[in-house]
Amino acid sequence: MGSKKVWKAFTAGMTGIIAAGCILGAAESVVSAEGAVNFKDKLPAWAKPDIEYAAAKGYMKGDERGKFNPNATISRAEFAAILARASSNPSDAGITGFGNIPGWSQDEVNMAVSKGFISPGDYPNGFNPNIPLTRRELAKWVASGLAAKDADFKKALSDTADTLVPVAEYYKGGLNKADYPYVSVALGTGLMGGYPDGRFGPAQTTTRAEAAVILRRFESIQGKKPDAFQDLKEFREVGLTGTNAISLxxxxxxxxxxxxxxxxxxxxxxxxxxxxxxIKLNRFILVNASKATDVKNLYGRMFVDKDYGTAFKMKKDRYEVFVEYAFTSNIDNMDVMTYLNSSSSPFLHLVGFKSGTISKFGIKTMPYLMGLVDKEHFFKKGIEVTFWGNGFILSNLPISDKDNGVSITVSGGKTFSIYKLD
Incomplete structure (x- = not known):
């Protein structure tokens, strides 16, 4: 990158299921090194192939001692330079970059700006090139780069502005609404992933090992369309309509x-x-899973894990359904049986469920054992409570359209109705 750097050691116990990104068809100015690149320090197994790939392509280098320092944080300037080197995005000379970045990186940072990865407006007090890159910034940079090259990805960002983001910070706090589109694109394409505890870690810094993994994955994603990614299709549909049913x-x-x-x-x-x-229905989320250990979509992992329990046994001919309600009691001392008998439509009074994801993601639902419901918490008169109910819909019975789906009618005769053919 034009200067020798002493990398600060970083020891956050991270797993290698984080994100991704390099660019397909790297710019002609990037010269691939011949043969394997060997570093003197030990590389983590989950990132070793990607680190060696990034080094061989000339995207990343070791220090003067021949070490890669995989656990060191990567700075804004360093990752901007990597994106500038690796990206095949066209440059837009009409975009104004930063005018006074100290040190070696101004040209590289401004190249990343011209290719659509970085917006100078996000840094009104200056770019501060040596500050460690956060995962929030990383998600925004790579998603913005995809959107700058492909109008369909730009549309994906607008579609996910009000989506349900399957990370712990969505309900627990720590994820700004402005982050929803960028995190959704990063997660939905597989560029980035969450931690085992459900967090995305927006404010957490990024290591050099993670940066290498991100670059490698970005390389394979850059030439694809948003519709190639099932999870992103669901995120977009939920953002626009409140359900992922059509995507499934x-x-x-x-x-x-x-x-x-x-x-x-x-x-x-x-x-x-x-x-x-x-009662109001806000979201209607389908989970593609025939058993708790075989969840196929990211939304499913927000609700179902090995501890998942429900009033209905999971089967191959059905989808688990999770409905987000806004419920306001008009009476004092409403009990569970009153709630369960409040409508002839089962989807207007679904029961709760149990799962390790409830505490992990901060989901509110009624206790799995209905007799334990806290009336003050859920059913206080005049107080609107938002919570998730759980049910299922059939998906592949060879009977008739109406048996394979659901129909829900609310006030005014308005109806939501879906079906699925074999």
């Missing part, structure tokens, strides 16, 4: 040619029997 192969039923989409009933206030309460 369901279709909307039609009434006089008009689709009975979830948007028709979303957040519609519906009065329950005898005016005991009102």
């Amino acid at each position: 192969g369901f279709e909307y039923a039609k009434d006089n040619g008009v689709e009975e989409s979830f948007k028709k009933i979303r957040n519609v206030s519906t009065q329950l029997k005898n005016n005991i309460a009102t």
